[in-house]
Amino acid sequence: MSGYRALISARFRTLLQYRSAAIAGFTTQVFFGLIFVLIFEAFFESSSLPQPMSYPEVVTYIWLGQAFIMMLPWNVDRDLQALIRSGGVSYELLRPMDLYTAWFSRAVALRTAPVALRAFPLLLITALFFDLTAPESPAAAMAFVVTMIGAIILSCAITNFISISMMWTVSGDGIASFAPAIVMMFSGMIVPIPFFPDWIQTIIRILPFSGLVDTPYRLYLGHLPASDLGFLFAHQIIWSFAFILLGRWMLNRGLRRMTVQGG
């Protein structure tokens, strides 16, 4: 097994052990999902104007969001934060690995293991009791799967970028505090993007974050036609590349900086 795959596997297995966190998370997600559903229920009942998405669509959208929430780049890798803070980063170079890829492997485990624990139970419960609907069509289902893979890649690229930026902020709290807010807002987690004013929507569609939530879930609903898959997947991959290239460049600069300053 390649070193990177072994890293992912080991980290994945470690993260799977956090079962009480998963149970607590599951409960939180159900609770939050219900709150969102209730808010939208009130919204739909109080408004008689036609809305960009129907109420049942919004409900499914919300539950998909809650099921897969741990996939989003909402937190920093605590171990990397400690490593950077302690100045032990240069010692990572003692291993015969590309450091960026090694950290990316950590991010892959971080964005898939917690989801694996929570997603299936959540999807099951919400399908049975909370009106989660099936994908709109087989094409929609396939488009959903493809863009979920794209979303995971994008999320890992962003996560790695945030981790690497900690080499500058050292405490890690700078980016870590506003990254979740930006991600949640512009990905469509708080409010589905079709509900934003048109001019904001134009900006949001260019930004990378819509690829994390808006893209896969609206394809699932058929709200975005499956024929848009090519364009939307390309959007995810291009932004992933951008974050990966930027991340690699920053990592090289950061390592050089640390060694120049006696790290």
Added chain:
Amino acid sequence: MPQIVVENLAKTYQVPIRRPGLWGAFTGIAKRSYRQVDALDNISFSIDEGELVGYIGPNGAGKSTTIKIISGILNPDSGRCEIDGRVPWEDRVAHVSQIGVVFGQRTQMWWDLPVIESFDLLRDIYRVDTTEYLKTKDELVERLEIGDLLNVPVRLLSLGQRMRCDLVAALLHRPSILFLDEPTVGLDSVSKLIFREFIREINKERGLSVILTTHDMDDIEALCKRVMVIGKGQILSDGPLSALRNQISPERLLIVDFETEISQLEGIQAAVLENDGHRARLSFNPNQISASELIAQVSALHPVRDLFVENPPIEETIARLYTENKL
């Protein structure tokens, strides 16, 4: 053909200066000022395959910097270094595949995994052939007696246990050079002895080159025939420990217990350091008078019940070396 060649290695750090006080904090945001720290000042040395070398110096002397450069994780500002035909920082991946490192202050293993999983992970990262890996691992595990610890998560190990596991981890990929950075810090006596025994054997049996950085002079005395001393970025001494001793503190001690009380010791070719009537500590230079001659002189003065001859503690020798060089 030496295995490790270091020639005129120099490294200067730019350390940011923070002006004290609130004003300093504000101006610091706008404009950073730096001071230069010369960590390495054109040092040179070479090490042959199979040598067990000690590398000592006071804190801040440049030891860690040297180790980081020759392990390939730091670029020097100037100078040349070649290890097994490679330049460490240029061929980093190839180079680090051939070296093993053990740090006393930190572990190379993964904190929340059982020891054996760290080992398996290292096998994959270093791309060790499975059969070879199993053989090496079993041998090392037996040697260092960590068979019972394999399923214990690293974070639960005691320091002595962790160090033994770290040693195995560093050697799983059969490196040709082993760096030990303060490996015995905080270890109990039993663990220290196990460690020294193991290093001695593995250096002899496998011809594994070892570079030992430590403050523990007992480690140096037990293991290293050759010692390099670094201070303020410069190599102050490089050679056998005995030569270093002879250079810095050639005198030896003769401690004599007398049969009956003696008030004065005169007419002997030695300096009397202490004399409480029953026991005297004498310092003499073996280049001027041999131990046996001095013993004869003392015995002629007064009946002697017991005596022993000692080298000054190596710690004192090293401390003297540091202070003489104003380190």
